[in-house]
Amino acid sequence: MPARIVVDERERPSGIPDILRRSGVVVDFAQLIVGDYIVSPDTAVERKTVHDLIHSIYDGRLYVQCAQLVKHYQKPIVIIQGDLTKLAEIPEDIEEEKKKKMAERLPLAFDALATVAMEFRIPVLHAPDAEHTAVLLGTLAAKGLQNGGIASGPLLKKIRKENPVYLQQLYVLSSVPGVGDKLAARMLEKFKTPQRALNASAAELATIPGFGLARAQRLRKILDSAAKTDSVIQKTLFEGQ
Numbered sequence: 001m002p003a004r005i006v007v008d009e010r011e012r013p014s015g016i017p018d019i020l021r022r023s024g025v026v027v028d029f030a031q032l033i034v035g036d037y038i039v040s041p042d043t044a045v046e047r048k049t050v051h052d053l054i055h056s057i058y059d060g061r062l063y064v065q066c067a068q069l070v071k072h073y074q075k076p077i078v079i080i081q082g083d084l085t086k087l088a089e090i091p092e093d094i095e096e097e098k099k100k101k102m103a104e105r106l107p108l109a110f111d112a113l114a115t116v117a118m119e120f121r122i123p124v125l126h127a128p129d130a131e132h133t134a135v136l137l138g139t140l141a142a143k144g145l146q147n148g149g150i151a152s153g154p155l156l157k158k159i160r161k162e163n164p165v166y167l168q169q170l171y172v173l174s175s176v177p178g179v180g181d182k183l184a185a186r187m188l189e190k191f192k193t194p195q196r197a198l199n200a201s202a203a204e205l206a207t208i209p210g211f212g213l214a215r216a217q218r219l220r221k222i223l224d225s226a227a228k229t230d231s232v233i234q235k236t237l238f239e240g241q
Contacts (some may be wrong), residue, residue, distance in 0.1 A: 003138060004026040004036040007041050008035070009032075019131060025137075025141060033068075044073045044077075046076070047080065048079060049080075052082070057108055062112060066116055067167050071119070078122050078125070079125050079136060081128075082107065082129070084126075169188055172194050187205075202219070
């Protein structure tokens with residue numbers, strides 16, 4: 001039984017769907033809301049070229065897409081296509097300001113991918129080009145079949161398109177220590193904006209189901225305590241003189 005993959009319409013120009021078909025994979029196109037490739041009922045894949053990765057970090061798309069992946073799929077995957085080290089290459093004949101910005105790209109990419117792997121817990125796979133990306137996708141789809149995936153049935157889920165601003169707001173709140181996705185959603189429902197939620201008193205936060213007074217007080221302590229890092233460093237430096 002051949003593997004089957006649902007491909008987002010916007011992936012046609014990549015050439016990957018054609019490569020998949022030539023390898024014997026059944027390809028169906030759809031306007032996907034989450035992911036670029038659905039390789040099994042549990043697995044959606046977000047594919048990014050190296051340069052698209054950088055653009056998606058700058059405009060905030062990457063973390064929104066990751067939030068959507070983990071919300072709707074049990075085993076999401078991100079594939080980075082291309083050579084990340086190319087980001088370290090800086091042409092000599094450009095302005096110094098642009099050189100400085102370009103020098104930040106590789107550390108920025110590594111930081112973002114660490115966030116994807118550690119905070120969203122999404123595996124990050126690498127492929128050097130479209131040909132190898134197609135091989136990787138076909139392998140993932142075949143693995144899905146071996147693990148009881150559905151080859152002929154519907155791979156698509158009914159997913160309601162959500163406001164990307166709302167998803168970014170959820171990410172901001174859920175990144176606060178002690179606040180996960182569920183509590184972040186309840187905070188937004190009650191206070192409407194992240195700013196109001198983060199300015200709420202411990203008593204107000206404690207009224208949110210599942211929050212509790214102890215958690216609310218810890219959160220207020222984190223948000224209200226003055227940072228002491230600079231003074232500690234300063235003191236250490238003076239003591240060492």
